[in-house]
Amino acid sequence: MSPLLIALISIIGTLLVERLYNVPRDIRRNDELISNRDEDLRTWIEDDDAELRKQHLVIMAREARKSAGPDYSLVEYQQLKDQVAHRYRDQLRDAERTVRDLALSEQLPHRFARRFLRKPLPELTAPQLKAATLDHWHESPEDMHQFSEKLREVAEQRRAEAGKPPLRPLERPVAN
Numbered sequence: 816m817s818p819l820l821i822a823l824i825s826i827i828g829t830l831l832v833e834r835l836y837n838v839p840r841d842i843r844r845n846d847e848l849i850s851n852r853d854e855d856l857r858t859w860i861e862d863d864d865a866e867l868r869k870q871h872l873v874i875m876a877r878e879a880r881k882s883a884g885p886d887y888s889l890v891e892y893q894q895l896k897d898q899v900a901h902r903y904r905d906q907l908r909d910a911e912r913t914v915r916d917l918a919l920s921e922q923l924p925h926r927f928a929r930r931f932l933r934k935p936l937p938e939l940t941a942p943q944l945k946a947a948t949l950d951h952w953h954e955s956p957e958d959m960h961q962f963s964e965k966l967r968e969v970a971e972q973r974r975a976e977a978g979k980p981p982l983r984p985l986e987r988p989v990a991n
Contacts, residue, residue: 838924842934845917845925849937852913857941859906863899864948870895900952910939 871892878888918936
């Protein structure tokens with residue numbers, strides 16, 4: 816064999832061994848990137864929910880100080896929830912895109928290694944873990960209004976028993 820052919824075979828062999836050697840590291844790195852993005856999404860949901868609750872209290876306090884006119888707290892709160900739901904949609908799309916990009920970056924050796932190790936590509940868990948919060952954000956304005964009306968009935972009874980004036984009427988939120 817010619818020295819050129821031997822050199823070419825040794826270079827190709829070295830590259831293949833190096834590539835196969837890096838597969839487990841790539842898999843660990845990709846799994847960690849997905850885990851980090853999932854944790855970021857979960858933290859984002861928690862932070863935005865806390866901010867939404869704080870803003871709801873601000874709206875309720877402002878409406879409680881008013882003495883006349885309709886109560887717009889439900890309408891404003893629904894607008895806040897819609898904004899948060901839209902931001903969540905964007906965050907979720909970004910997280911799903913990250914998972915897809917990492918899945919596409921893994922080539923045949925990675926797929927063989929994952930199958931052999933029985934270690935599939937991780938999935939996002941934040942949407943399932945925070946399902947109750949997400950359901951609240953996507954709750955319809957009509958459901959929220961009906962629930963508020965039930966609470967107001969109890970509050971009206973208690974106010975009447977205490978000899979206080981009735982509450983102001985609620986403004987009905989409009990579904991988007």
